[in-house]
Amino acid sequence: MAAVISHGSSANSAPLEEVVLAVERRLRASDRLLLGLDEELEILAELQKFPLGRFLLRNQGLNGYWTSYIFRFEPGRPTSSPMEEWLLTRSLLSGARERFQRSREEIARSITDGAVLASVPCGVMDDLLRQDYGSAPGVRLVGVDLDTESLALAEEEARARGLGDRSEFIRADAWDLGINAEFDLLVSNGLNMYEPDGDRLIELYRNFARALRPGGRLLVSFLTPPPPPPWEAPQRAAEWERYGIAEEDLRRELALFGDIIQAKYLNFVSESDTRAQLERAGLTVESMNYSDGGVLPIVSAVKPD
Ligand SMILES: C[S@@+](CC[C@H](N)C(=O)[O-])C[C@H]1O[C@@H](n2cnc3c(N)ncnc32)[C@H](O)[C@@H]1O
Numbered sequence: 001m002a003a004v005i006s007h008g009s010s011a012n013s014a015p016l017e018e019v020v021l022a023v024e025r026r027l028r029a030s031d032r033l034l035l036g037l038d039e040e041l042e043i044l045a046e047l048q049k050f051p052l053g054r055f056l057l058r059n060q061g062l063n064g065y066w067t068s069y070i071f072r073f074e075p076g077r078p079t080s081s082p083m084e085e086w087l088l089t090r091s092l093l094s095g096a097r098e099r100f101q102r103s104r105e106e107i108a109r110s111i112t113d114g115a116v117l118a119s120v121p122c123g124v125m126d127d128l129l130r131q132d133y134g135s136a137p138g139v140r141l142v143g144v145d146l147d148t149e150s151l152a153l154a155e156e157e158a159r160a161r162g163l164g165d166r167s168e169f170i171r172a173d174a175w176d177l178g179i180n181a182e183f184d185l186l187v188s189n190g191l192n193m194y195e196p197d198g199d200r201l202i203e204l205y206r207n208f209a210r211a212l213r214p215g216g217r218l219l220v221s222f223l224t225p226p227p228p229p230p231w232e233a234p235q236r237a238a239e240w241e242r243y244g245i246a247e248e249d250l251r252r253e254l255a256l257f258g259d260i261i262q263a264k265y266l267n268f269v270s271e272s273d274t275r276a277q278l279e280r281a282g283l284t285v286e287s288m289n290y291s292d293g294g295v296l297p298i299v300s301a302v303k304p305d
Contacts, residue, residue, distance in 0.1 A: 002173035004146050019057050020048060023260055034255040043083070043252070044260055050080035052087065061264040064123025064150030067190060071100045071126055090249045091256070099221055099296040100189070102289060103127055106219050106298060107187055111136050115184040118142040118211065120174050121191050125154040128187065129161055141167040144177065175204055179211040186212055188220040196267045198277060205281035212303040218283055221298045225268040229254065242293035274299060 014022075027033065027040050035043075047053030055066055062070070070093050079085040087093055104127060111117070113136040119128050122143030133139050141163060143154050151169045158167040172178070174191055186208050195201055208218050230237035230247050240250060257263040269277070274297075275285050283301040290297045 002146055002176065014058075016048065016054055016058060020044065023057070027259065030259070033259050034251055035259075040255055040259055043256055046081065046083035047256075047260070050084045052080075052084055056261050056263070060261055061194075062190075063147060064121070064125075064145065065153060068124040068126050068153075071097050073097065086249075086252075087256075090245070091253050092243065092245060095243055095245075095291070095296055098291055099298065100127070102291070103187065103189060103219065103221060103298055104130065106289060106300065107131060107185065110185045110217055110219075111139060112184070114138040116140045116142065116182055116213075117185045117187070118144065118183040119187045119189075120144040120177070120208070120211075121146070121150075121188070122154055122169070123147075123150045123190070124157055125167075126157075127189065129154070129157050129163060129167075133163070133166075139166060142183065143167065143169045144172050144174065145169075146171060146173055175200070175207055177207045177211050181211070181213045181216075183211050184213055184216045186216070186218050188218070190221075192220065192269075193223045193266050194264060196265070198269075198273065201269070202277045202280045205278050205283065209282045209303055214303055214305045216303050217286075218278075218301045218303075219298055220278075220301075221296065222274050223266060223268050224270055224295070224297065242291075242295050244293060271297065271299075 023044055024041065027037060027044070033040055047057055052066055052069065070088065073088045075089055079088060107117070107127060108131055111131060111133065115136065117128055117139060119125050122145045125143045128141050128143070141158070143151065145151050148171060151171055155167070155169050158164045188208065192201055192204060195204065212218060227233065227236045227239040229250060230240055231251070237247070240247070245253065271288060278285055278299065278301045282303065284304055285299060285301045287300045288297050289300065
């Protein structure tokens with residue numbers, strides 16, 4: 001059955017006050033909080049003061065709009081509150097923003113005139129829409145997502161950027177694309193990390209492989225297993241430096257997304273398992289693009305001719 005697996009639906013979730021009361025009750029009853037109770041209640045209070053915080057509390061994850069809000073943020077720009085400033089600049093969300101920029105650069109290298117480029121799930125489709133198509137006027141863009149609100153925003157953005165007549169948006173489940181040999185490039189960010197079942201990941205990649213033309217390329221980001229937190233494994237503390245997050249910020253991050261928001265579970269897959277899953281789906285892995293610190297990889301794989 002088609003299901004949005006990255007975030008809850010505001011339409012279905014309880015009013016914010018009820019969510020907050022339930023979180024507060026849960027925090028007060030817990031004897032395993034990462035920070036002191038007062039500090040966690042303070043974070044809960046701060047999260048209610050700005051729209052991104054309220055969305056996270058109600059939906060336990062990010063939709064296309066808020067992913068785009070985080071990726072478009074430029075450090076130094078004003079924010080709604082100190083907590084939002086912290087989230088946008090010092091939490092692991094800034095690593096996701098760095099990866100988004102790397103992904104855009106990889107996409108730019110694959111743009112050729114007449115190519116058909118797809119983003120699945122597209123969200124607001126910043127990855128494809130924020131590109132320079134000056135030398136590729138014949139390019140076609142396709143965005144696929146299950147969320148109608150994201151699709152409408154992506155369509156609006158495409159029109160605003162003068163790419164409306166070259167873009168097509170399709171509401172579909174990424175596991176049931178039903179597209180055969182149409183795309184020269186398929187980009188996928190922010191979906192596989194919500195899927196815990198390895199067989200389902202292979203099935204997802206098979207859908208992507210089927211949608212690619214022979215010789216077409218898949219660019220997909222994935223999350224490798226992080227080291228244990230430094231307070232549990234001090235001997236591995238240096239590994240966290242690669243993520244560019246200080247220990248006090250990591251503790252706050254895990255308290256906020258774990259204890260308080262109980263974010264939809266993120267799944268981690270090693271590089272070797274991701275390679276094996278892509279090969280099983282019929283793709284040939286060509287390269288792995290890691291951050292300067294050696295984390296947050298983007299894999300590039302091609303469909304054999
Ligand atoms: C974290 S956002 C990432 C969006 C975009 N790739 C980006 O980087 O901005 C996750 C997106 O996945 C979509 N989504 C979740 N489950 C899906 C599914 N089963 N099929 C298609 N899209 C799905 C959500 O609607 C949301 O737009």
